[in-house]
Amino acid sequence: xxxxxxxxxxxxxxxxxxxxxxxxxxxxxxxxxxxxxxxxxxxxxxxxxxxxxxxxxxxxxxxxxxxxxxxxxxxxxxxxxxxxxxxxxxxxxxxxxxxxxxxxxxxxxxxxxxxxxxxxxxxxxxxxxxxxxxxxxxxxxxxxxxxxxxxxxxxxxxxxxxxxxxxxxxxxxxxxxxxxxxxxxxxxxxxxxxxxxxxxxxxxxxxxxxxxxxxxxxxxxxxxxxxxxxxxxxxxxxxxxxxxxxxxxxxxxxxxxxxxxxxxxxxxxxxxxxxxxxxxxxxxxxxxxxxxxxxxxxxxxxxxxxxxxxxxxxxxxxxxxxxxxxxxxxxxxxxxxxxxxxxxxxxxxxxxxxxxxxxxxxxxxxxxxxxxxxxxxxxxxxxxxxxxxxxxxxxxxxxxxxxxxxxxxxxxxxxxxxxxxxxxxxxxxxxxxxxxxxxxxxxxxxxxxxxxxxxxxxxxxxxxxxxxxxxxxxxxxxxxxxxxxxxxxxxxxxxxxxxxxxxxxxxxxxxxxxxxxxxxxxxxxxxxxxxxxxxxxxxxxxxxxxxxxxxxxxxxxxxxxxxxxxxxxxxxxxxxxxxxxxxxxxxxxxxxxxxxxxxxxxxxxxxxxxxxxxxxxxxxxxxxxxxxxxxxxxxxxxxxxxxxxxxxxxxx
Numbered sequence: 001x002x003x004x005x006x007x008x009x010x011x012x013x014x015x016x017x018x019x020x021x022x023x024x025x026x027x028x029x030x031x032x033x034x035x036x037x038x039x040x041x042x043x044x045x046x047x048x049x050x051x052x053x054x055x056x057x058x059x060x061x062x063x064x065x066x067x068x069x070x071x072x073x074x075x076x077x078x079x080x081x082x083x084x085x086x087x088x089x090x091x092x093x094x095x096x097x098x099x100x101x102x103x104x105x106x107x108x109x110x111x112x113x114x115x116x117x118x119x120x121x122x123x124x125x126x127x128x129x130x131x132x133x134x135x136x137x138x139x140x141x142x143x144x145x146x147x148x149x150x151x152x153x154x155x156x157x158x159x160x161x162x163x164x165x166x167x168x169x170x171x172x173x174x175x176x177x178x179x180x181x182x183x184x185x186x187x188x189x190x191x192x193x194x195x196x197x198x199x200x201x202x203x204x205x206x207x208x209x210x211x212x213x214x215x216x217x218x219x220x221x222x223x224x225x226x227x228x229x230x231x232x233x234x235x236x237x238x239x240x241x242x243x244x245x246x247x248x249x250x251x252x253x254x255x256x257x258x259x260x261x262x263x264x265x266x267x268x269x270x271x272x273x274x275x276x277x278x279x280x281x282x283x284x285x286x287x288x289x290x291x292x293x294x295x296x297x298x299x300x301x302x303x304x305x306x307x308x309x310x311x312x313x314x315x316x317x318x319x320x321x322x323x324x325x326x327x328x329x330x331x332x333x334x335x336x337x338x339x340x341x342x343x344x345x346x347x348x349x350x351x352x353x354x355x356x357x358x359x360x361x362x363x364x365x366x367x368x369x370x371x372x373x374x375x376x377x378x379x380x381x382x383x384x385x386x387x388x389x390x391x392x393x394x395x396x397x398x399x400x401x402x403x404x405x406x407x408x409x410x411x412x413x414x415x416x417x418x419x420x421x422x423x424x425x426x427x428x429x430x431x432x433x434x435x436x437x438x439x440x441x442x443x444x445x446x447x448x449x450x451x452x453x454x455x456x457x458x459x460x461x462x463x464x465x466x467x468x469x470x471x472x473x474x475x476x477x478x479x480x481x482x483x484x485x486x487x488x489x490x491x492x493x494x495x496x497x498x499x500x501x502x503x504x505x506x507x508x509x510x511x512x513x514x515x516x517x518x519x520x521x522x523x524x525x526x527x528x529x530x531x532x533x534x535x536x537x538x539x540x541x542x543x544x545x546x547x548x549x550x551x552x553x554x555x556x557x558x559x560x561x562x563x564x565x566x567x568x569x570x571x572x573x574x575x576x577x578x579x580x581x582x583x584x585x586x587x588x589x590x591x592x593x594x595x596x597x598x599x600x601x602x603x604x605x606x607x608x609x610x611x612x613x614x615x616x617x618x619x620x621x622x623x624x625x626x627x628x629x630x631x632x633x634x635x636x637x638x639x640x641x642x643x644x645x646x647x648x649x650x651x652x
Contacts, residue, residue, distance in 0.1 A: 031050075235447075269321075359423045359424070475547075593608045
């Protein structure tokens, strides 16, 4: 076994690897960028090495610096985590050439599965079923469009390199093909440095089911059952579970056999995932699944497999990479109960899941598991940390396990309801709404579920009178005072013959909320709101509250109601500035500008494309107007930067 390893990653996966390494008595070395100098994974590791500036191209993708850090600290092996260099065969070659061990598959195996088109041709030869499509080398638009017509619409355009939904477009009509292809290529180039694509048949009611496989360097390979990752937004996973709901013995046998066959076909060593697309339009059937791709690394959702098998996959990775045989045989691997994982992101679900940034002024996870269940919180951040525009905006993975699916789903809802985040827009309420969705609850899930129910899943309930009153009380500062029947003690002021009053102004979305805090002898403190009054001893003093600069968040189950506490001076400046500007909803790169200064535009018209978190986001006109000024292509903008200035059209 290794005595010391370097982890070429950051965030929750780096912390996850450190935890197992510590359990095994293996020392760890962390690497970090400028933005991560005080990150949790740096604190948790035995040693740490700075490798560059915040952008990934200057730090976490600098294989030469990572290898130099490993050699300088005496690390014997490098664990890549997932993302970054984890599936880069050239990096694996460099690691081996430096006399180090890569904790993962060989460069040959990664190359075999690294490009989707080549991988599918290889799987066809191995007898693994492959989804119908065009996986050839020709990339001319006339060829691709012709193949799409032969396959039959709707089709999927997919980047041949990478994953995570980047460089993917669904096309329903031939007239939309050219624009969709252009967008997919741009996104693929930005994310993977490769703009080549393949075209596949879009499967009706598709289920995304994947099989965890594991191999060693002696020809052995096993599966650890399946995971269902069908709950996706923008082709990215949201809630994963194991085992797959509705799985039949026949389909499981066929799918796991195909997965192990695929792993053996490339002499695979280490943890890997074979992803299948399943046509669930007529239920799960053993002849209606097709190979989609292989992820030659540990998956983000690996904890659900660990929960149902009791196996530490990172420990297996270290043992296999150090030269041991597989720690268990297929007959020894058993499935117990049901597990869910929910990905807690800094993102605005109501605005099309736009990534968000911000400081986590308040961060609290449940300190006890739900009754009858077990729980894991996988995170790489703490209260006070910032969500950076440079990296994936995941805050944590909330993982639960119980005896059956119904109990596990109830446990997930409980954990989400007790999770509190303030300082950045987060998707907690969306996750809770998805867990409670009737179709999802009964296991009737496919990759289009979120899209069909998106409005209902992403619309937050309006705050109740009690919640607004609690926010007013928290904003007033009286929560810091001792509640007393004596108005002299309750308020920092004095008034003859009547209770002292203080005005508090809040803003919820676009709505102003004026409130008054009242203190009177014999009555304590009360809040007057919308013409009604509520006494402090009631719900207004019982809510879960987080106060942070310029804001108050009141938690009601999984919903965090965010109230702004406007600064009067800031309101005056905003009024002078006017409201004719369109600002960036997140930090990003202006990738493409579709209109010019002086153009007349209509509400909803696409104006520009903003690239953020390696995804493209179309920014549209919020109203009719004339463009007075617009950001330039290639411009890097921060959150809130003015992208477009308008001269509003005069009413006719």
